[in-house]
Amino acid sequence: MTSRMPIAPPPSRAEEMEAALRADGTRVTRQRSALLQVLAEADDHPDANELHRRAQEVDSSVSLATVYRTLSVLERQGVVQRHAFEGGGARFETADVEHHDHLIDLDTGDVIEFHSEKIERLQKEIAAELGYEVEHHRLELYCRKIKR
Amino acid sequence: MTSRMPIAPPPSRAEEMEAALRADGTRVTRQRSALLQVLAEADDHPDANELHRRAQEVDSSVSLATVYRTLSVLERQGVVQRHAFEGGGARFETADVEHHDHLIDLDTGDVIEFHSEKIERLQKEIAAELGYEVEHHRLELYCRKIKR
DNA sequence: TTGTATATGCGAATGAGTTGCAACAAGTCA
DNA sequence: TGACTTGTTGCAACTCATTCGCATATACAA
Numbered sequence: 001m002t003s004r005m006p007i008a009p010p011p012s013r014a015e016e017m018e019a020a021l022r023a024d025g026t027r028v029t030r031q032r033s034a035l036l037q038v039l040a041e042a043d044d045h046p047d048a049n050e051l052h053r054r055a056q057e058v059d060s061s062v063s064l065a066t067v068y069r070t071l072s073v074l075e076r077q078g079v080v081q082r083h084a085f086e087g088g089g090a091r092f093e094t095a096d097v098e099h100h101d102h103l104i105d106l107d108t109g110d111v112i113e114f115h116s117e118k119i120e121r122l123q124k125e126i127a128a129e130l131g132y133e134v135e136h137h138r139l140e141l142y143c144r145k146i147k148r
Numbered sequence: 149m150t151s152r153m154p155i156a157p158p159p160s161r162a163e164e165m166e167a168a169l170r171a172d173g174t175r176v177t178r179q180r181s182a183l184l185q186v187l188a189e190a191d192d193h194p195d196a197n198e199l200h201r202r203a204q205e206v207d208s209s210v211s212l213a214t215v216y217r218t219l220s221v222l223e224r225q226g227v228v229q230r231h232a233f234e235g236g237g238a239r240f241e242t243a244d245v246e247h248h249d250h251l252i253d254l255d256t257g258d259v260i261e262f263h264s265e266k267i268e269r270l271q272k273e274i275a276a277e278l279g280y281e282v283e284h285h286r287l288e289l290y291c292r293k294i295k296r
Numbered sequence: 297t298t299g300t301a302t303a304t305g306c307g308a309a310t311g312a313g314t315t316g317c318a319a320c321a322a323g324t325c326a
Numbered sequence: 327t328g329a330c331t332t333g334t335t336g337c338a339a340c341t342c343a344t345t346c347g348c349a350t351a352t353a354c355a356a
Contacts, residue, residue: 027353063305089343122267132291139287143280175322211336
């Protein structure tokens with residue numbers, strides 16, 4: 001049954017990430033909040049510069065050095081993932097619960113996420129045959145749109 | 149039937165690569181020969197610095213700038229492939245006829261090559277479903293040895 | 297509110313890779 | 327074989343992403 005009373009909204013993505021930081025003893029500063037908000041709102045794969053630009057719109061005091069430093073912290077804590085696609089610097093996204101791979105549009109730079117359980121399984125099989133266990137992997141398809 | 153007469157040895161890997169350059173109107177200099185020899189002999193995935201070191205043992209006049217320039221030329225011509233594994237700069241290998249992917253030993257940095265037709269097929273299927281055609285791809289398994 | 301360990305902004309440093317330029321040398325043609 | 331033309335080289339200066347040192351600022355526990 002639904003209450004008539006005002007309900008506290010569910011924690012936003014950014015708030016969840018802040019909580020994860022606090023739980024770890026990491027301080028949540030103005031600058032980090034701004035970056036977390038930007039990361040939470042992003043549905044693309046921005047680089048550090050672009051994140052800096054966006055974060056400055058939230059809090060103009062955020063410096064690029066802090067963006068880099070914070071991204072490293074967030075990566076170490078598993079909150080964001082760092083990708084090194086071909087050509088250019090690192091690009092970032094919030095770490096999803098479920099893993100996915102990337103298809104990069106060579107003409108536009110767009111990134112599409114996908115996941116294939118079959119490929120995951122095959123990867124593990126191949127590694128096992130060679131006497132290895134997969135820690136993590138990287139699968140990137142560099143593609144062009146099929147024109148019809 | 150085997151002849152008793154001396155036979156001209158089959159062209160070495162390096163000579164094949166030189167021929168490929170000449171065919172294209174690219175000059176084969178002392179420095180390029182040295183680098184080609186080094187590349188032909190390498191069965192690992194060295195970075196530019198290491199290639200420079202090895203090339204200097206063949207011809208001490210080879211500069212790092214030339215190593216970089218030549219690697220770019222060779223890559224453009226499809227003679228070598230450039231890889232950007234996690235952490236650190238680009239690493240190179242002679243371009244094989246048959247494509248392969250890489251398993252990187254996280255503890256030693258060793259690189260093992262493998263190939264799976266099944267995975268290749270799945271990749272194409274996935275891209276096609278999204279309306280794309282795979283230009284090239286990158287599959288890297290970052291692994292640790294299974295200890296028994 | 298205070299104390300203190302952490303974070304921050306700034307600018308300088310780093311490191312891989314690139315580039316301008318004058319000297320050099322492949323490959324060509326006589 | 328020798329001279330010519332044009333691509334190639336070494337060097338040092340440069341770029342660009344990322345990191346770091348340091349003095350100042352601030353989150354947050356008490």
